[in-house]
Amino acid sequence: xxxxxxxTAAVAAAVRAPSLHNSQPWRFRARxxxxxEVRFDPARRLPASDPTGWGAHLAIGAAVFNLRLAFAVQGVxxxxxxxxxxxxxxxxxxxxxxxxxxxxxxxxxxxxxxxxRHSNRDPFFPDPVPAEARAQLVSAARExxxxxxxxxxxxxxxxLSEIARTANEVLMRDEAYRAEISAWTxxxxxxxxxxxxxxxxxxxxxxxLPARPYSSEPRSTWQDFKGHPLVAVLxxxxxxxxxxxxxxxxxxxxxxxxxxxxxxxxxxxxPIELPSAREQLRLALGRFGxxxxxxxxxxxxxxxxxxxxxxxxxxxxxxxxx
Ligand SMILES: Cc1cc2nc3c(=O)[nH]c(=O)nc-3n(C[C@H](O)[C@H](O)[C@H](O)COP(=O)(O)O)c2cc1C
Numbered sequence: 637x638x639x640x641x642x643x644t645a646a647v648a649a650a651v652r653a654p655s656l657h658n659s660q661p662w663r664f665r666a667r668x669x670x671x672x673e674v675r676f677d678p679a680r681r682l683p684a685s686d687p688t689g690w691g692a693h694l695a696i697g698a699a700v701f702n703l704r705l706a707f708a709v710q711g712v713x714x715x716x717x718x719x720x721x722x723x724x725x726x727x728x729x730x731x732x733x734x735x736x737x738x739x740x741x742x743x744x745x746x747x748x749x750x751x752x753r754h755s756n757r758d759p760f761f762p763d764p765v766p767a768e769a770r771a772q773l774v775s776a777a778r779e780x781x782x783x784x785x786x787x788x789x790x791x792x793x794x795x796l797s798e799i800a801r802t803a804n805e806v807l808m809r810d811e812a813y814r815a816e817i818s819a820w821t822x823x824x825x826x827x828x829x830x831x832x833x834x835x836x837x838x839x840x841x842x843x844x845l846p847a848r849p850y851s852s853e854p855r856s857t858w859q860d861f862k863g864h865p866l867v868a869v870l871x872x873x874x875x876x877x878x879x880x881x882x883x884x885x886x887x888x889x890x891x892x893x894x895x896x897x898x899x900x901x902x903x904x905x906x907p908i909e910l911p912s913a914r915e916q917l918r919l920a921l922g923r924f925g926x927x928x929x930x931x932x933x934x935x936x937x938x939x940x941x942x943x944x945x946x947x948x949x950x951x952x953x954x955x956x957x958x
Contacts, residue, residue, distance in 0.1 A: 640710070640711075641710055641733060642706075642710060643672060644947060645706060645710075646672060646706035646707065646710070647664045647666070647947050647950065648947055649705065649750050649751075650672075650674070650699040650700070650702045650703045651944045651945070651950060652702060652751060652753065652944065653695055653698035653699040653701070653702055653884075653888060654695065654698055654753075654755065654888075655691070655692075655694075655695035655698075656682060656685060656691035656692075656694075656695065656905065657682065657816070657817070657829060658820065658828050658829050658942055658943075659680050659682055659691075659695075659820065659829075660828050660945055660950070661680040661682075661691075661695055661696065662674060662675065662676065662677055662695065662696050662699050662950060663675040663677045663726075663951070664951050664952070665951065666951070670712075671730050671731060672703055672730070672731050673727055673729075673730050674700055674729040674730070674731070675724070675728060675952075676692050676728055677726070678726065682816055683812070683816075684810060684813040684815070684816045685813060685816050685817075685909065689880075690880055690908070690928075691909075693728070693877055693881055693883075694887060694929065695884060696728050696729065696884060697729075697882065697884015697886075698884040698885065698887055698888035699884075699888075700716065700718075700729045700731060700884065701884070701888035702888060703731045704716065704731060704885075705743055705746055705747045706747070707731060707737075708737060708739045708740075708747075709739045709743060709744060709747045711736055711737060711738070712734060712735070712736060712737055713733070713734035713735050713737040714731050714733070715734040716729060716731050717729065717732070718878050718881050718882075719877050719881070728877070729881060745896050746893065746896060748896075749895035749896045750892065751941065752895050752941070753891050753892055753894075753895040754834070754940065754942055755834065755901065755902045755903060755942075756900035756901065756936045756937075756939060757834070757835060757837075757847060757848075757850075757902045758836055758837065758937060759837075759936070760864065760865055760900060760932070760933075760934025760935055760936040761865070761934065761936065762863070762865065763865060763934070763935050764866075765865050765933055765935075769894075769897045769899060770786055770866070772893050772897065773786075773890050773893055776886070776889040776890045776892075776893040777870055777886045777889070779886075779889060780882060780885045780886035781872070781886065782870055782871065782882060782883055782887075782928070783871050783923070783925070784868050784869070784870050784871075784886075784890060785868060785921055786866060786867075787866075787867045792920070792921075793844070793864075793867055795920045796845075796867065796907070796930065797845060799907050799913050799916050799917050800845050800904060800913070800930065801843075801846050802913065803846075803906040803909065803913035804906040806913075807906055807909060807910055817848060821850050826943060827943050827945040827946065827949075828943065828944070828945055830848075830850045830942065831942055831943070832851045833851075833939070834939055834940075834942050835848065836848075836850065836902070837851065837855035838852055838853055844863065845867070845904050845930070845932060846906050864933075865933065865934035865935070866932075866933040866934060868930070868931045869917065869921060869927045869930050870883065870886060870929045870930075870931060871883070871918075871923055871925050871926055871927040872886075872925050872926065872928055873924070873925040874926075875925075879925075880928065883929070887928070887929055898935065899934065899935060900933070900934060900935065900936035900938065901931055901933050902931070902932045903929055903930070903931060903932075904929075905929060907927070907930060908929060908930070914926060914927060
């Protein structure tokens with residue numbers, strides 16, 4: 637059973653995960669027992685935007701979710717070990733092949749969404765997100781041990797808007813933070829970073845939620861953000877590295893569930909990055925556990941997937957199982 641696993645396909649799916657500024661902070665190692673080890677790559681740290689490693693842990697958790705799907709559709713139960721004890725601090729997860737497993741219809745649908753999912757930073761159509769799709773997003777987070785709070789009504793959205801915009805203002809005062817955004821904005825061929833054409837319209841002061849200045853193009857009138865069909869906050873019970881890896885897996889499950897329903901999503905993390913804003917948001921939501929990500933969800937004009945580094949660049953050792 638073990639020898640039939642296609643590790644290349646699994647890692648190719650893993651790297652489709654989202655990451656802050658598309659920094660892709662991961663490395664993979666395929667073991668001859670069929671397991672795949674996932675490590676944080678310190679060379680891809682974002683010292684100004686992600687000093688604690690929270691963002692990298694979310695990205696790695698999302699990559700682990702894709703690995704789990706790859707194992708499941710290849711007929712094995714994915715067994716997972718998060719933050720295994722050992723000397724290697726960068727080893728964050730191991731996905732091991734368990735007993736034979738027939739992929740469920742949900743696993744197949746989510747797997748099919750992996751290559752189609754991408755951030756959409758453009759304004760969405762005003763069409764509401766149907767109740768059934770909302771319920772599916774909430775259960776996607778729950779299935780992974782996280783929570784997803786849908787902000788209903790103007791009050792909660794206004795509170796989030798205030799917290800997020802203030803957080804963005806504070807963060808953007810830091811020159812190193814701004815420099816990191818510029819350094820990861822790509823105008824031309826690149827295998828990482830955010831291509832300006834995927835960066836969405838240039839942020840403007842009236843925007844309800846703060847966008848990143850990936851693009852400096854003035855926006856046309858149709859691109860004004862008049863509102864958002866659905867805004868949600870993803871969170872966990874605690875905030876250990878393990879919790880953040882859980883958050884990443886839940887994030888990916890929510891994103892793939894949205895993709896499967898033809899919904900577009902973009903992420904807003906400034907209110908999470910600034911500890912005081914994150915705490916304010918937690919209190920505003922009346923939650924015990926910390927928020928881990930803010931999501932804008934709706935129907936939009938789909939762009940395309942963004943680039944990733946070649947598999948060989950992220951594999952420490954590729955064991956050919958043939
Ligand atoms: C931890 C984390 C934080 C992110 N924060 C933001 C954000 O604040 N604004 C934004 O536009 N995208 C944000 N993103 C999305 C990434 O920029 C995006 O995933 C990456 O550029 C790859 O593009 P893709 O999602 O289209 O595959 C975040 C992603 C992660 C994992």
